[in-house]
Amino acid sequence: MNTPAYIPQIRLYQDWLARTRGLHFDDYDQLWRWSTTELEAFWASIWEYFDIQSHTPYEKVLAENVMPGAHWFTGAQVNFAQQVLRHVDAAAAAGLPAIIADNEEGVASTLSWPELHQQVAALAVHLQELGVQPGDRVAAYLPNIPQTIVAFLATASIGAVWSVCAPDMGTHAVLDRFRQIEPVVLIGVDGVFYGGKAIDRQDVCQQILAALPSVRHAIVVGNRDPEVSWPGWQRFADLLRRDSASVQAFEPRWLPFEHPLWIVYSSGTTGLPKPIVHGHGGMMLVQLQLGTLHNDIGCSYAANSLGERYHWYSSTGWVMWNAQVGGLLAGTTIVIFDGNPAGARDRPDMSTLWRFAARHRVTFFGVGAAFYALCAKADIDPAQCGDLRRIRVLGSTGSPLSEDVQNWGTAFMRRAGVAGKDGQGIWWSNISGGTDFAGAFLGGNRELPQTPGRMQCRMLGAAVQAWDETGQAVADQVGELVCTQPIPSMPLYLWGDADGSRYRSSYFDTYAPGHGRHPHGGDLPPSAGAVWRHGDWLSIGGDGSCVIYGRSDATINRHGLRMGTSEVYSAVEALPEVLDALVVDLEYLGRASHMPLFVVLREGVVLDAALRQRIDDAIRVALSPRFVPDAIVQVAQVPRTLSGKKQELPIKKLLLGQPVEKIINRDTMANPDCLDWYVDFAQRHLSNVPAASQA
Numbered sequence: 001m002n003t004p005a006y007i008p009q010i011r012l013y014q015d016w017l018a019r020t021r022g023l024h025f026d027d028y029d030q031l032w033r034w035s036t037t038e039l040e041a042f043w044a045s046i047w048e049y050f051d052i053q054s055h056t057p058y059e060k061v062l063a064e065n066v067m068p069g070a071h072w073f074t075g076a077q078v079n080f081a082q083q084v085l086r087h088v089d090a091a092a093a094a095g096l097p098a099i100i101a102d103n104e105e106g107v108a109s110t111l112s113w114p115e116l117h118q119q120v121a122a123l124a125v126h127l128q129e130l131g132v133q134p135g136d137r138v139a140a141y142l143p144n145i146p147q148t149i150v151a152f153l154a155t156a157s158i159g160a161v162w163s164v165c166a167p168d169m170g171t172h173a174v175l176d177r178f179r180q181i182e183p184v185v186l187i188g189v190d191g192v193f194y195g196g197k198a199i200d201r202q203d204v205c206q207q208i209l210a211a212l213p214s215v216r217h218a219i220v221v222g223n224r225d226p227e228v229s230w231p232g233w234q235r236f237a238d239l240l241r242r243d244s245a246s247v248q249a250f251e252p253r254w255l256p257f258e259h260p261l262w263i264v265y266s267s268g269t270t271g272l273p274k275p276i277v278h279g280h281g282g283m284m285l286v287q288l289q290l291g292t293l294h295n296d297i298g299c300s301y302a303a304n305s306l307g308e309r310y311h312w313y314s315s316t317g318w319v320m321w322n323a324q325v326g327g328l329l330a331g332t333t334i335v336i337f338d339g340n341p342a343g344a345r346d347r348p349d350m351s352t353l354w355r356f357a358a359r360h361r362v363t364f365f366g367v368g369a370a371f372y373a374l375c376a377k378a379d380i381d382p383a384q385c386g387d388l389r390r391i392r393v394l395g396s397t398g399s400p401l402s403e404d405v406q407n408w409g410t411a412f413m414r415r416a417g418v419a420g421k422d423g424q425g426i427w428w429s430n431i432s433g434g435t436d437f438a439g440a441f442l443g444g445n446r447e448l449p450q451t452p453g454r455m456q457c458r459m460l461g462a463a464v465q466a467w468d469e470t471g472q473a474v475a476d477q478v479g480e481l482v483c484t485q486p487i488p489s490m491p492l493y494l495w496g497d498a499d500g501s502r503y504r505s506s507y508f509d510t511y512a513p514g515h516g517r518h519p520h521g522g523d524l525p526p527s528a529g530a531v532w533r534h535g536d537w538l539s540i541g542g543d544g545s546c547v548i549y550g551r552s553d554a555t556i557n558r559h560g561l562r563m564g565t566s567e568v569y570s571a572v573e574a575l576p577e578v579l580d581a582l583v584v585d586l587e588y589l590g591r592a593s594h595m596p597l598f599v600v601l602r603e604g605v606v607l608d609a610a611l612r613q614r615i616d617d618a619i620r621v622a623l624s625p626r627f628v629p630d631a632i633v634q635v636a637q638v639p640r641t642l643s644g645k646k647q648e649l650p651i652k653k654l655l656l657g658q659p660v661e662k663i664i665n666r667d668t669m670a671n672p673d674c675l676d677w678y679v680d681f682a683q684r685h686l687s688n689v690p691a692a693s694q695a
Contacts, residue, residue, distance in 0.1 A: 008446035010293045016049055028445055028457060029544055036463035036485055039065065043072070043285065043461065043488060050288045050330075052281075053086060054078050055254035062486070067530050068500065068508060070486035073281055077254040080261055080280045080329075081120065081157035085252065087331030088113040096307045097333050099146045100360050104339030104352065105193050108360075111146050116153075121250040122242040123154035130217050132185060134159030134253065135260065139183035139212070141174060141205060143167050143192045144316055144338045147221045147236060149325055151187055156261055156280070157252035160185075163263040163275075166317030167192045167199070171207045172622040173567060177265050180275050181495050182214035187236065191224035196344025198224060205230075257281035258492055264319060266435040266562055273564060274506060275495035278438050282488035286439040287326030294443040294459060295429050296393060297364055298330050311335040312366035312395060313353060317624075318561050319435040320366070320397065335360050341371060350378040351385045358386025366395025366429075369405070370593070376408040382416035389417045396430045397440075399557060399587055400548050403453030406430075410452070430455045432548045434534060435562060436507065439489045441481065441534065442546045454545040461487060464546075466538040471511055471531075478549055481538035482511065482531050490532070507532050550587040554648035556595065557587055558626045565648060571622035572597070572615055577605045582638040583629065584652040596655075597629035600638055607634040633681070637674040639664075654682045 014031065017023040021041075025031040035042040040061040047058075059075035091098065091113045099111040111119075132138065138155040142148040142164060155162040163181055165174045167189055178186075188205035191198060209218055221236040222228035229235060258279040265273040291297045291310075298308050310327040311334070314320035327334045337356050343349030354375075357365050372394075382388060394409055406428060413426040420426050429444030432455060441464045442455040450456065458464045466479030473479075494503045508530035537549035556563045565583050572581045580600035587593040599615070601607060616628045639647040650664040660679050666672035 009296050009298060010445060011447060013049060013293055017045060020048075021045065028448060032458055032460060032544070035460040039461070039485060046285050046289050046461075047073070050285075050292070052078065052284060053082060054257075058257070065486065067486045067490070067532060068503060070490070071258065072488045073257040076257040076281060078257055078281045078284065079157060079159075079252040079255055080284055081153045082252040082254075083284050084153060084328040085117050085120065085157075087328075088117045091331050091333075094307065096331075098328065099149060100309070100333060100335045101146050102335075102337055102356055102360065103145075103193055104196070104337075104343075109146065116150065118243070118247070119150045119240045120153045120157060121247045122240050123150060123236075124157045124252075125244070125246050125250055126239045126242065127154060127160065127185065128158055130185070132158060132160050134255065136160045136185070137181045137183040137263070138162055138185040138187065139178045139181070139215075140164040140187040140316075141167060141201070141208060142187060142189050142221060142316055143223065144314060144321060144336050145221075145223060146336070147223075148316055149328075149336075150240070151221075151236075152262075152325065157250075159253045159255050159259060161260045161263060161277070164316045164321075166315040166624075167201050167204075168194065168315065168624050168626070169317060170620070170622045170624065171204055171211075172571065173624065174204075174208055175211050176272050176567065177275065178208065178212055180272060181263055183212060184214060185217045185219065186212060186215045187219045187221065188233070189221045189223050190228040190230075193224070193339055195340040196347060200224075202230065255280055260492060262322070263495055264322070264435050264438065271564070271566060273567070274502065276436060277492045277495055278489060279492050282490070282492075283322075283326070283438060284329060286437075286487065286489035287323065288329055289460060290323070290431070290433075290440050290443065291326055291332075292330055294431070294440070294445065295364065295366075295395060296427075296444070296446045297327060298332055308332045308364065309335050309360065309362045309390075310364045310366075311337070311357060311360075311362045312364075313337055313341055313368070313371065315561075318398075319433075319438050320368075322438055335362050341367070342374060348378070350375045350380045354380070354382070354385035354388060357391060358388050361390045363390050364393045364395060365391045366393075366397070368398030369396045369401040369430075370399055372396060372401065372409050373405045375412070376405050380412070382412055385416070387417075388413065391416075391418060392420075392427065394426050394428050396428060397432060398561075399593060400550060401428075401430055401453065406452040424450075432536070432546075436491065436534070437487060437489045439487065441483060442538075442548070448545075449543075451545055454541070454547050457544050458540070458546065461485075464538070464540075466540050467511070476539060476541055478537050478539045480510075480552055481534040481536040481548075483534065484531050504530070507534075551585065554584065554652060556583065556585040556627065558585070558593055558595070561624075561626055563623060563627050565646075567623055568597070568619060568627060571618045572599065575614060575618055577601055577611055578615070580638045582635075582646050582648060582651065584648055584655060586652065586655055594631075595627075595629050596631040596633055598633050598635045598638065600635055607632065635674075635677065637671050639674055639678065640670045651678055654678060655685055657682075657686050 044061050055077035058073040063071040097110045098113045098116040102108040138160050152162050191200045218233045219236050220230050220233040260277045261280045263275045310332050312320050312324045341353040343352050410425040418426050431440040431443040433440030441462045443459050445456045448456045463485035465473045467482050468474050468479050510533040511531040535553045537552045539547045568583050582598045585595045653663040
């Protein structure tokens with residue numbers, strides 16, 4: 001029997017452009033340039049190619065090309081959940097499941113497409129009966145389990161706005177987020193399994209509920225105990241069993257293209273986390289474009305009749321959870337894992353997630369770059385992981401993936417029996433984007449050459465450049481990652497930001513209108529609006545491939561999860577022994593994130609083991625174990641500007657190896673004498689870091 005020829009999804013799209021639009025491109029660079037200059041033509045093609053369903057036709061693709069404030073597909077009416085559920089009949093006829101779930105306890109389950117439809121409808125009808133209206137917020141404190149996806153789709157289907165925090169987040173961090181959005185419904189979990197432990201979450205859920213006076217209804221998901229019952233809380237499982245006529249007749253509500261879908265959170269260096277609002281239509285377009293065209297999900301040829309099985313390890317607190325759910329938009333089976341991918345702390349097992357992938361015959365295996373680095377250090381044996389030969393793509397994001405780690409991963413898959421296309425080894429889809437627009441700026445292309453440690457291309461529709469300090473584009477140099485054209489998934493607004501000032505200051509204030517150059521030549525006109533500054537260091541090679549070198553600001557990025565330094569200070573400086581603190585995340589290409597915390601203590605207090613533990617515990621409880629520092633260092637002073645601002649970014653650059661005279665002006669410091677200590681500390685720190693890892 002002849003094996004069908006493999007045709008990547010991005011090639012199928014280009015063939016469609018040629019057939020329906022008469023558009024022919026000699027190479028990817030030409031296609032990318034078209035997609036970033038002819039925005040309306042490109043995004044209209046994505047709409048038509050993926051057959052986006054709308055109750056009314058759109059009037060205009062892009063009302064005005066401006067950032068911020070671009071309005072897309074005016075007049076259209078869509079619904080994210082409707083786009084998912086339209087696949088029920090076809091996927092069920094093909095025998096494909098919707099969701100395959102497993103956890104570190106080995107408890108696996110499968111949800112069929114008809115079951116997904118019924119459960120979403122049952123919960124949606126119940127929410128409507130509770131009086132939940134379009135625009136109301138539904139907040140969830142849930143892990144990565146099928147019930148969370150059901151709850152999200154039910155919320156979206158009636159036009160309510162979804163927001164979720166992971167159960168590894170402490171009460172303080174959750175309330176910093178949920179208090180801002182004033183939810184009317186809270187969905188909590190009774191407990192989770194993580195790192196070999198069963199962790200009860202009833203007390204935390206009760207504390208969250210008590211601190212949210214806007215909540216009118218509370219629902220509990222029985223994850224540890226299916227029969228869980230809390231006074232005053234409805235049982236999630238009972239609500240899904242409903243099968244009334246109203247459930248059978250339920251249809252998702254048609255909503256304006258820019259109707260709010262979900263609120264996600266991204267932290268800056270000051271203030272509360274930013275509650276970012278994304279819309280139904282923008283998310284549908286960008287998730288389909290990213291998942292199908294660039295990640296090649298839903299390949300034209302699968303190894304057997306099981307179809308595509310898409311997995312990207314994530315907690316619900318990371319935007320990759322949203323991307324995982326986005327796989328359902330194309331009718332793809334998603335395979336989710338809840339728990340610690342590295343085993344228990346006292347019994348580390350880096351084969352856990354690989355064995356899960358083998359067990360469920362995953363075809364797309366995505367995870368944060370830090371996971372691959374840990375696997376490389378452990379040098380796990382593929383023979384102990386089961387049959388991995390159905391994996392055809394390795395996805396990576398969350399932090400820079402080094403050349404050495406990618407080479408290890410390719411060798412690992414060869415040992416597992418995966419030769420890849422034409423014997424070239426496994427294909428890597430290394431992507432980089434962000435919570436802020438729930439998409440990717442840089443990513444993969446199945447047809448382009450691979451260079452370990454580099455991302456293959458800029459994404460279609462993403463007018464990305466690296467800019468120097470004067471706002472000029474640079475090639476083969478490290479610069480600020482900017483995007484000079486709007487993208488449909490850029491935030492609608494930040495919740496509670498009535499005048500838009502926080503939104504503008506977060507992304508658009510660095511480069512004013514008319515400052516800098518268009519990606520394809522010529523000055524940016526004043527009417528072009530502002531330019532998106534993402535906060536990453538980027539280098540773009542002559543071949544279009546890219547490298548991310550970590551954050552260009554002081555935001556903490558731990559395994560893909562971003563947290564504002566202010567949230568760390570809130571937890572640490574609440575301890576009576578701590579007078580002041582400064583934290584920096586020394587993420588850089590080729591090296592795992594290293595986060596030191598500098599603390600100023602009360603007179604007479606010594607940083608002993610007991611105090612270190614109290615500091616760690618304060619961060620673990622208030623924020624998450626992910627943000628416990630790698631080192632705690634006692635200092636006499638925290639360097640501050642004349643206006644009193646902590647000088648996080650200069651200290652970060654100093655610890656990455658940049659000369660002190662180039663990163664800070666002592667005349668602008670309130671306490672310049674303390675800087676010598678940090679210079680000496682940086683020299684000692686860098687002497688223990690391999691030269692290739694230094695900036």
